[in-house]
Amino acid sequence: MNPNLKWKGLFIAAVIVFCFYFLFGYPTFPTSFAQVKDNFNKQIKLGLDLQGGSHMILQVQVQEAVAQETDTTVDRLTTALRGKNVHYDEVRRVDDTHILVRNIDPSQYSVLSDIVGTQYNNVWDTAPAAGEANSYTLTLRPGAVAAIEEQTVTQAKDTIEQRINALGLTEPTVQPRGGRNADEILVQLPGVADTAEARRVIQAGGQLEFRLVNDPQTYPSVAAYMAQHTVLPAGDELVPACADNRDRASGSNTGDLFYMLNRAPIVTGRDLRSATETRNTTNPGTWQVNFTLSPEAARRFGPFTQQNIGRNMAVVLDHCVKSDPVINARIDDSGMIEGNFSQQSAHELAVVLRAGALPASIKYLEERTVGPSLGADSIRHGVQASILSLLVVMFFMLIYYRLSGGNAVLALILNLVILLAFLAMSGAVLTLPGIAGVILTIGMGVDSNVLVFERIREEIRNGKSSAAAVEAGFDNAFRTIIDTHVTTVVSAAFLGFFGTGPIRGFAITLVVGLVANIFTAVYVSKTIFQYHLTKMDRQAELSI
Numbered sequence: 001m002n003p004n005l006k007w008k009g010l011f012i013a014a015v016i017v018f019c020f021y022f023l024f025g026y027p028t029f030p031t032s033f034a035q036v037k038d039n040f041n042k043q044i045k046l047g048l049d050l051q052g053g054s055h056m057i058l059q060v061q062v063q064e065a066v067a068q069e070t071d072t073t074v075d076r077l078t079t080a081l082r083g084k085n086v087h088y089d090e091v092r093r094v095d096d097t098h099i100l101v102r103n104i105d106p107s108q109y110s111v112l113s114d115i116v117g118t119q120y121n122n123v124w125d126t127a128p129a130a131g132e133a134n135s136y137t138l139t140l141r142p143g144a145v146a147a148i149e150e151q152t153v154t155q156a157k158d159t160i161e162q163r164i165n166a167l168g169l170t171e172p173t174v175q176p177r178g179g180r181n182a183d184e185i186l187v188q189l190p191g192v193a194d195t196a197e198a199r200r201v202i203q204a205g206g207q208l209e210f211r212l213v214n215d216p217q218t219y220p221s222v223a224a225y226m227a228q229h230t231v232l233p234a235g236d237e238l239v240p241a242c243a244d245n246r247d248r249a250s251g252s253n254t255g256d257l258f259y260m261l262n263r264a265p266i267v268t269g270r271d272l273r274s275a276t277e278t279r280n281t282t283n284p285g286t287w288q289v290n291f292t293l294s295p296e297a298a299r300r301f302g303p304f305t306q307q308n309i310g311r312n313m314a315v316v317l318d319h320c321v322k323s324d325p326v327i328n329a330r331i332d333d334s335g336m337i338e339g340n341f342s343q344q345s346a347h348e349l350a351v352v353l354r355a356g357a358l359p360a361s362i363k364y365l366e367e368r369t370v371g372p373s374l375g376a377d378s379i380r381h382g383v384q385a386s387i388l389s390l391l392v393v394m395f396f397m398l399i400y401y402r403l404s405g406g407n408a409v410l411a412l413i414l415n416l417v418i419l420l421a422f423l424a425m426s427g428a429v430l431t432l433p434g435i436a437g438v439i440l441t442i443g444m445g446v447d448s449n450v451l452v453f454e455r456i457r458e459e460i461r462n463g464k465s466s467a468a469a470v471e472a473g474f475d476n477a478f479r480t481i482i483d484t485h486v487t488t489v490v491s492a493a494f495l496g497f498f499g500t501g502p503i504r505g506f507a508i509t510l511v512v513g514l515v516a517n518i519f520t521a522v523y524v525s526k527t528i529f530q531y532h533l534t535k536m537d538r539q540a541e542l543s544i
Contacts, residue, residue, distance in 0.1 A: 008530075019417050023417070046430055051191050053188065053189045054187075057177060058185045058187060060156045060358075062149040064360040067096040071263050071264040077099070077138075080115050081101075086111050097145060103132070105134070109136070124141065125138070149183065152359045153176060156359060157174055159358055160202050160358075172189050172190065184365065217260075219238070219258045225238060236261065238258045239316060239320065241257040241259065261314050265316070266313070267293060267301055269358065272292070273292045275290065275292075277290075277349070277350040280338060286338075287347075290336050293333050301331055306330040310327065318361060323338075386435060393442060394412070404453060404529075408446070415521075428505075431505030434506055441509065441513025444517055448481050453473070470530070
């Protein structure tokens, strides 16, 4: 045998063994047929349309992020004006996009204008307030509002995706829904039939803020606070305690607990970089959460904590106070959250912080469960269509091209094996459109073999020997095969890059199938022909 042909055969055999290992022998080597089947089922991951699961449409409450930005600007602007010794009566938020600066000294207006123009990147417009002398209204520009909303949706999508991926689910889909600046997110979780569980994972932690506690006393209700103080201070708000924090603070889960907090957050979830739970060395038996901040947040957080040593700072998660640790020292880019945490509660808080807090709360617009019966029907009909198309093609090739048709059948089967092995190795998900891609791959594979075989027939009719006809047939058909496959792969690649969900599944199976087809229809098929020719008599005719 030609040594070159021998090495080709060994390479093809190695590819087959490699594919079969990932399809049937991984992750544990099978010792029975049942284990082989179990390995295959574990390796081929099914999408939502085949496996069933949860389908949800979420709406990000982007106005909360805009309001948060306005509250933060009020706090920073107040600090900046005081630092410049500017005299004014009040700086307060009028609504989500407007700030009122009342009764500022006219001679110091230039200082206000300079602060707004330089420190806030010209995202606020300043104009005289209607009906009030020496007062000015700051208006957040529409472009800045749109940018905040877009960033909020993007961060919410990334945060939800990161949390869901941590569960190890099969190729979840988390993507924006709608046009530019749309505030809706599509979430599909294959294999998760309990939407309540999906809600818990997505909503865990919600919006995160660090806020200053302005009153060391807690109150059982808003009415109890108003009975003592009658007026709610400007810039403050009463925030309820989370259930687990209420239990730790009062020793009971009955009744409510409210904290008086500064409305403007010092640090939000966007500013956190990492968080880990560790044992509290100063209070044995309890745990703490260590965290690090972004450089920009550290520049704000350091002076703030320096000025408020000894006071409490609330960790607000999804509009409730998770804990209210005491600021014991200046904190710049790293610090700790203490609150008599158990190991479990500290771990849960650290996981939420690491996963990233949602920049705004979310509203569920649609929830539905895709039943497994739909997936079972889709799988059955899709597999039936694939097998039927393969059998019809095999029958046609064997009848029309005789023994050479068997060569094409082997190439088609190997093509499907390589395609499934890639899905198993890469963790890609097989969707219903993906099955359509498999069927289309079969058709493209047949097309390639027909091109080659017809060129071989033409060369034989021109008087060439079988060996010369095979060589010329593959060489001449190769250029056409490459042209057709490249154009289709480019089209499918665009579907993969810009398509979503099941459309991407179709593109993946089609691209991989076409690449595998070039290998099987040209390299493998030609090797089989060459091996067959070595066993033939020189005067014998090729069965084609």
